[in-house]
Amino acid sequence: MTDEEIIKQILQGNRDAYRFLVEKHQSMIFRTCMGFLHDKDETEDLTQEVFIQAFQSLQKFKGSSSFSTWLYRIAVNASLNKIRKAKKSSLFQRLGFFHGNDQMKTFDIPIPENEIPENAFLLDEQKQMVQSALNSLPENQRTAIVLSKYDDLSQKEIAFIMNTSEGAVEALIQRAKANLREKLLSLSKKSIK
């Protein structure tokens, strides 16, 4: 059964059919959100929000693009909104930190059990460096690189999701890689000092 057929059933009142869509697409939406948030719990919450938002707006889905593209757009917008909100509140968090009544946010990515502690620590440092470099990118570059690296989407698919041309996506990814490289270099120099 195609996504469009399932959507038709849902709109006819069979709400339980939505479970099929959720189960089919949850991994890809989770990966996309993970590329923006880097935290499993937060990503699960956001994935839930995305699917609820999609369910509530299902009547607006006209089928001009595929359901997965439409879902990707919702996920990217939700992720960017969440990051914007977090940035706004970060000023207050920093003020709280100076007063000593707040803890700095740490990333929480599970380390595979078979990794020895030294490697796990190194990987954790590396993760934070890469995540920090990725977070410093402008929104459109970040979106393009996340869809490319985390979801392995082609430039054509990314162009469709971002509503732009393939050439623009190619340029965005090139700029994102160059910026990421610069940022990683400067962060690694700082960590050596």
Added chain:
Amino acid sequence: MNCNLCKHELNAYREGRLPEGIRAQVKAHLESCEDCMAVYNLETIADKVFNHEKVIQPNPFLSTRIMAKIETMEQHANSRESIPFYSRVVKPALISVSVIAAVYTGVVVGNVYQPASQTENIPVELTYFNDAALESVDLLSDN
């Protein structure tokens, strides 16, 4: 090969997409250039981190959680619609009006009341309790 060209080919080099000739040139340049080697190592680390995050799977009960949340939201919406007009609108309105009336009455009654100290003429029956009119105790003592 110069640094710019080397950096340009790094992605393809890492992914093994370069023809043998260019691959050998990039390899030779990396072995002789510390800066390019540093970039290569950092990009390899970045790819490692991306791949590490990519394989993290959501909770297997995520879809159940999502469906339960949707069901709860729908039930909530339906229960709001099923509440009769009296309970939804009239009752809260009556309570609000009662509270406003009680506050207004309190204010009015409070303004009507005046304490005895603020009255100009003390009533006759209260003069016995007027301390100012009592005889001084000093005058009654022998000293």
